[in-house]
Amino acid sequence: MVINVKASTRNYDILIEDGIFGKTGEIIKNFANGTKVFFVIDQNVFDIFGENLKKMLEKNGIEFLYFVLPSGEKSKCGKMLFKIYSCLAENKISRKDTVVALGGGVCGDLTGFAAATFLRGVRLIQIPTTLLAQVDSSVGGKVAIDLPEGKNLAGCFYPPHLVVIDPFMLKTLPESVFNCGMAEVIKYGAIYDKVLFDTLCDRENLSANLEKVIARCVDIKRIIVENDEFDTGERMLLNFGHTYGHVVEKYFNYEKYSHGEAVAIGMAHITKISEENGICEKGTYDALKNLLEKYSLMFDEPEIPRESAEETLLLDKKSGTDYINYVVLEKIGKAKILKLNKKENFLWKN
Template identity: 50%
Template sequence: MCTLKVKLPQKEYSIIIEREILGSIGRKIKKIYRNKKIAIITDSNVEELYGKSIMNSLNEEGFETKIIVIEPGEESKSLDTASNIYKELLDFEITRGDMIIAFGGGVVGDLAGFVASTLLRGIPFIQIPSTLLAQIDSSVGGKVAVNLPEGKNLIGSFYHPEVVFIDPELLKTLDKRFLYDGMAEVIKYGCIRDKRLFDKLMKFKDEEELFSNMEEIIQSCCAIKRDIVERDEKDTGERMLLNFGHTIGHAIEKHFGYKKYTHGEAVAIGMYNITKKSEEIGITDKGTVKHIEEIITKYSLPYIMPETNRDEIIKAIGIDKKNKGDSLNIVLLHRIGESFIKKINRKDVDKYII
């Protein structure tokens, strides 16, 4: 078991990493929550695997529960889905003194957090991430949002959970594609801040060795994100480093309607291609992109830029919520483990990005 503390000016909360924590989740929550009513927001895949387990654990502690199930996938991260959840929560007669649990991957966490942040001007919520990507990245840091047809996460807020419960055992039922989807974000952390983590990932012999080290991997990634978020909660400076590979990645996701590539797959393509460009123009140490290609390939992720409508990709990059005025903020590497933010003019997209 490991506990990390997130300390922000307006809020403190814990990230608790513990194998098989789901079985005792009712007792854990009872220590921090005194009311009775809890709404669980999850998707149909997670509900089928773990719905009874979490409900039994909560009901054994006397909680009054309601489970709200959405369809899995990025298409559910919408205002329409949020509106349906609002109705179900209000039918449950939820109040600002009650609790919401986001139980699922990144889509569920972002959507449920957005609903919690906006309904009744804010209802406390807990994150129980079920995918690797959510456990090491999206459940920590307080970013909650829904998508618009124009792009990802364009409507959202900063709203932190009361606690994050991470159970690495949940990853054993994860489809292999989505396990490696999360590994793209693990690789990202190694690239931007932790060469030791990057090198360790390269040395694992097989999936069994990867899983035996999973708690340490999750802890390393969460600690990096925690440290960055504590220094830059609202994403105006250092926190942008966490977007390495995402400028291209989000544009690819949108271009293919969020259907052809997972988030991690798109980010892997983004990390490789932006580093290829920065190495070609002498910003990044020679050989860096080769290391990225090797680790991306090791974890069954794509790296070749797909055939796309170039103008649409550039337009999608321009709409990205992190861009301001005539400039774009992009994340580049000096070398593995050392990253920096570079502000470029929009007209220089060709030079640095695609």
């Protein structure tokens, strides 16, 4: 399956197919056309797929140039960014060459930011290997690193030149990592597509429908991103659960909860408050809670001091000078943006 995304700087294809990773050599050869290719590879992915990737590239006459990125959110930082810059410079990567991100969301965001800023932009291929990255972070052109003060605070918009998604690769993931990605999948159903949401309730048959589910999430993101590429309106809906989720991640120093787990906490938190305040249809919170539970994503609410949380919120990307945008559900399959004064802190309303 091929989904084409229209961005202001370029259009790019997203290839979705079980087993397509086995064609990486041919895909890269056709794309690079004799130029250099440099891979940034997550450590866990390198351990599983590195040797096979090397053989596929060598078979197609491509030198295997790479940097192995330590796994985990803490790698999404300035220190690792400059290590990648140095490797690109040492390997004499030029603007006509290609950088490939092979890993999950951390690898994709960090590598994308490196590709966007090295020589003011080199070609970029995203090969996401986690469910979260396949349905969300590899598509749409948001690339970034974290700062000590908060998540994704240094970044830019830089659409990839190609995305290659192989659902079969997800079979290597631990269940907890797969479930982490399901938080983003559930988000798409909750904000945009009740049919998708209902499909996810049948967990037993999810694996048989996984390629279609991934494709639907990617297409929803395509629609939203094409309407609002630079995140000034409708695209903010994709941040459902992320506002409070980023607070949770930051407070626990990106160690206690994964990104998907924090987003799940954020979705449940804001939906419970929304329903209590008459913003969303009754029963919405229970429907969301029940689905999160199916994928082990319903957690006890962490205790976070309000002062600490509000300090993080002040740096939120959806924040203006004196207001912040909150994404809330009206009902399953429909969301809206609440623009509220910062003093009227919705996340603690009761």
